[in-house]
Amino acid sequence: MLISRTAFLRIMLGLSIGLPSGVWPGAAPLHAASDPPPVAIQFTLDRPLDAAAAPFVLAGIGGLFGAEGLSVGTNVATSSADAIARVADGSSDFALVDINALIRFRDKPGAAPVKAVFVLFNQAPYAIVARKSRGIKALSDIEGKTLGVAEGDLSIRVWPAVARQNGIKLSSVKQNSISAAVREPMLSAGQVDAVTGFSYLSPINLKDRGVPADDLAVLRFADYGCEAYGFAVIVSPRLAASKPDVVKGFVRALIGGTNLAVKDPARAATEVASRMDGGSRELELERLRAIIRDNILTGEVKRNGIGDIDPARFERSIDQLAEDFKFQKRPHLTDVFDESFLPPPDGRLIN
Template identity: 75%
Template sequence: MRAIRTNAIRSRLSVLLAFMAGLCAVAGFTAKGVLAADDPPPPLAIQFSLDRPIDAAAAPFVMAATGGLFSAEALAVTTNIASGSSDAIARVAAGSSDFAVVDLNALMRFRDKDKQGGPRIKAVFVLFNQAPYAIIARKSRGVRALTDIEGKTLGVAEGDLSVRLWPAVAKQNGINIKHVKQSSISAAVREPMLSAGQVDAVTGFSYLSAINLRDRGVPADDLAVLKFADYGCEAYGFAVIVNPAVAAGKPEAVKGFVRAVIGGLNLTIKDPARAAAEVASRMDGGSKDLELERLQAILRDNILTSEVRRNGIGAIDPARFERSIDQVAEDFKFQKRPQTSDIFDDQFLPPLNGRLIN
């Protein structure tokens, strides 16, 4: 009898030990599962295209990278350089780049010509609230105001984006464009030709050509920088676009990219000298002082506008954007006039308090 009891006790003990071992195994598995869930996911590899060689306009992206803001959003961003906005847009369309910064007005034209079916590329963040389009002229050659351009020679570089809005600006200001001699020139000789007096004025970006000319020795008081925005041009400028598949499949990554760029812009505004130095260090023979001058002009004229200070960075005013489409149409015949929602998608922007500039 005692033997039977002993065996029964041993049997119960074995069952109890087995049960406890099972509990421990389950607990161990659960603990491992919790630890695994707490491990940060590996960063998502992102290809990002600049539409031109790096300069001060890229400062927010550079500062987002150096400040660890992309990493904080679990993004591993690799930057490549395209040969212009059309090339950068094509890379995003093909999927070889996930994001790009491009001229928003070039995106309108690209989409209108795009024959591919399926989702279309849209902008998700506007960096330049005002386009940098301008005519840069020599006062010593008789051009002090926009109306002085009639009867003069205007140098236009191949691929220049400013000239696409010139017909609308001319019309708005009562200038007969037929009375302006337009000379096609290479972008490489745009500033040298104006410096040498071979043309009276050139189209270009205000923060590029004007500062390049001063760097070439043209006196600042001899330059007239006629910014289209001061003459009724409603166009927005550079914007971030995203591949449609990325937008649909990885919306949190798109939101994270936008947040990082806004953070990079705030770092740029807080310390423009450091931002200019970071940009110059990534250029071949870059000058910190020159890029700082460019950056200050960009912040003043193109980014920190009254609209941005009121409504935050990154968004658009739909009514203004509709007017800008009409201005683009002065030089470009749309197959189908786009609506604002065809070009810009605001769903990836942070709330207003996340877009206000400090």
């Protein structure tokens, strides 16, 4: 039986799963001598590998990047700000970052014209995670309590807007600045009543530390009026201008990888955990299911497809960000997002 060269490539690359920890799509695709060599690109994660990167992992091991003629190398930054800086200076071609960090970056004088081209998290994962045994079951219970805020935490940037929308006096909540390394240990030990963080990280980490699940209250800001989008793929301005087809191919492969992760989260979690240092399949599966449910497969995405931004919602999110951040110039959607690299809506459906 004869098969096309493209189909052969997909099959062979799908078998190439024995990659080093933390590196998944780096293997170059097979190609005939007459074919052009794959385009080598660098992709940056803004934090160590976990279930949030499952779509990229599956796009790599499933041969989707290779089928687009891409050979993708990966690296890990220390934060969204660090990842954005790498794309801005050209040392990385793509990065997964918090789009709200990008919005603040673009407000700086002389900032490189870095833009997002694909939104992976339709809803930001910002949350307050609390102990019910400390008297917190709903957001209104946070008044009079102590809130631990880790250095560099992104959730706290929209907390003023969420608090105002829900009639909570900011002055009634004591904030303790803490290290990210002790966020879960301090809440577990009862040294703070609640912490800010991501809804798919702290709760699962706390349960892994022995905190009973029924003692945790996960107060997702999206459930309390937060309009913010979350993680998005940004691209080097130089690459976007010189090789737009490469950007489009990367986005197509990522949409395919997202579909694979949604259809088979168990396999996705296994692949992610195998590339982590001491990764747990069970923890990453729980994390991935929370991400798909709360951040990726939202009602907006089910209706309109993944990857795009609704202009009216974006304007509302800027209003909320402005309660904590004084913009030099109010950003417009086109300042931070370029939809031209997205497939049409029927090519962005996740099911």
